[in-house]
Amino acid sequence: MAECYKSPPSLANDEGRRLRIDYADLSLIGAREDNQDRVATAVAEHAAMLVAVDGMGGHADGERAAETTLKVLIEAFWHTPLPLFDPIGFLHLTLGRAHDEVVRMGAPLPLENRPRATCAVCLVQGGSAYWAHIGDSRVYHLRGAGVAERTRDHSHVEFLLREGVITAEQVLNHPMRNFVESCVGGDPMLPEMSISGRRVLAPNDLLLVCTDGFWGNLTDDDIARSLPAGAGTLRDELGKLAQRAVLIGGATSDNTTVAALRWMGAQ
Numbered sequence: 043m044a045e046c047y048k049s050p051p052s053l054a055n056d057e058g059r060r061l062r063i064d065y066a067d068l069s070l071i072g073a074r075e076d077n078q079d080r081v082a083t084a085v086a087e088h089a090a091m092l093v094a095v096d097g098m099g100g101h102a103d104g105e106r107a108a109e110t111t112l113k114v115l116i117e118a119f120w121h122t123p124l125p126l127f128d129p130i131g132f133l134h135l136t137l138g139r140a141h142d143e144v145v146r147m148g149a150p151l152p153l154e155n156r157p158r159a160t161c162a163v164c165l166v167q168g169g170s171a172y173w174a175h176i177g178d179s180r181v182y183h184l185r186g187a188g189v190a191e192r193t194r195d196h197s198h199v200e201f202l203l204r205e206g207v208i209t210a211e212q213v214l215n216h217p218m219r220n221f222v223e224s225c226v227g228g229d230p231m232l233p234e235m236s237i238s239g240r241r242v243l244a245p246n247d248l249l250l251v252c253t254d255g256f257w258g259n260l261t262d263d264d265i266a267r268s269l270p271a272g273a274g275t276l277r278d279e280l281g282k283l284a285q286r287a288v289l290i291g292g293a294t295s296d297n298t299t300v301a302a303l304r305w306m307g308a309q
Contacts, residue, residue, distance in 0.1 A: 059168055060087055066277035067092070067301035072255055072288050074099070079253050079299035080108040082116055089124040089167035091115070092301040096179050096253035098158040098225060107144045107157035107227050114140040115163060125167040133163065133174040133237050137226070141176075144227030158227040162193065162251040166303055171249055174237040177222040180257055183241060184248040187270060189262045191241070196224035196234055243305040246271040255296030259287045269302070276304055 065085060071077045078097030084090065095111045097104030118136040126132050140161070148156030160177025173181040178195040198221055224234040248269055257265065260283070268283045269276075280302050288295045 062306040064276045064304040069299040072295035077297045078105040079297040080112040081299045081301050084119050086124045091119050092164045092251045094162050094251040096160045103157040107159040111140040111159050129165045129172040141226045145230050156228045158225040164249050171241045176235045177225045178254045182250040184266050187267050189266050197222050247305045250302045252300040255298040256300045259290035
């Protein structure tokens with residue numbers, strides 16, 4: 043379920059450089075009975091934020107966990123002066139707040155049944171990007187026809203890949219590919235979250251946040267090469283790639299969710 047939030051005039055900030063961007067988001071249900079993913083793009087004059095959240099379907103109220111996480115992040119963005127003075131601090135504090143809200147929601151339930159979600163979020167302002175993730179929702183930074191950087195999942199399979207025990211191709215069919223080691227909600231302890239430093243953007247750089255239903259049936263090269271600058275509208279190209287992920291997944295395809303932003307410079 044996708045949402046787009048544009049800046050009210052009262053929240054415009056005269057400081058910083060105005061954004062020149064193209065952006066799009068979408069969420070496909072795949073072969074599931076319902077869509078527990080949530081996605082949003084919040085765009086102000088001097089800052090933008092992409093969010094993708096995957097409600098964990100094996101736990102009660104995964105959809106509510108995703109909805110709550112998204113709501114906390116979006117409201118925090120609009121209620122903080124923009125551009126953000128401390129983007130990294132904002133990501134850490136706001137994700138912690140979202141975790142606390144989801145934990146509170148599931149407090150009456152046994153620990154194993156509490157709602158949970160994974161999350162990826164990316165901020166863009168002043169010609170730079172900052173991002174964070176929890177679990178196996180990902181952020182991609184694409185440049186040219188390649189992956190300049192992507193986040194590393196909080197999962198055992200990612201650990202095996204990093205240690206060279208399995209290959210990227212083996213990840214796609216590994217029996218533990220859906221097991222994550224960090225999530226929003228569940229245990230009250232603050233989850234492991236990975237937060238980037240400042241990443242300087244070049245014209246036509248593309249930033250994506252996505253759930254595992256999107257990246258799980260595509261290679262990193264598939265993603266990078268399918269979204270070149272000038273190939274068509276970003277929304278159309280993103281839609282084609284998401285549909286491809288669903289088709290590859292077939293009868294087992296998951297909710298498939300992605301938001302993307304192309305940086306075209308600043309005014």
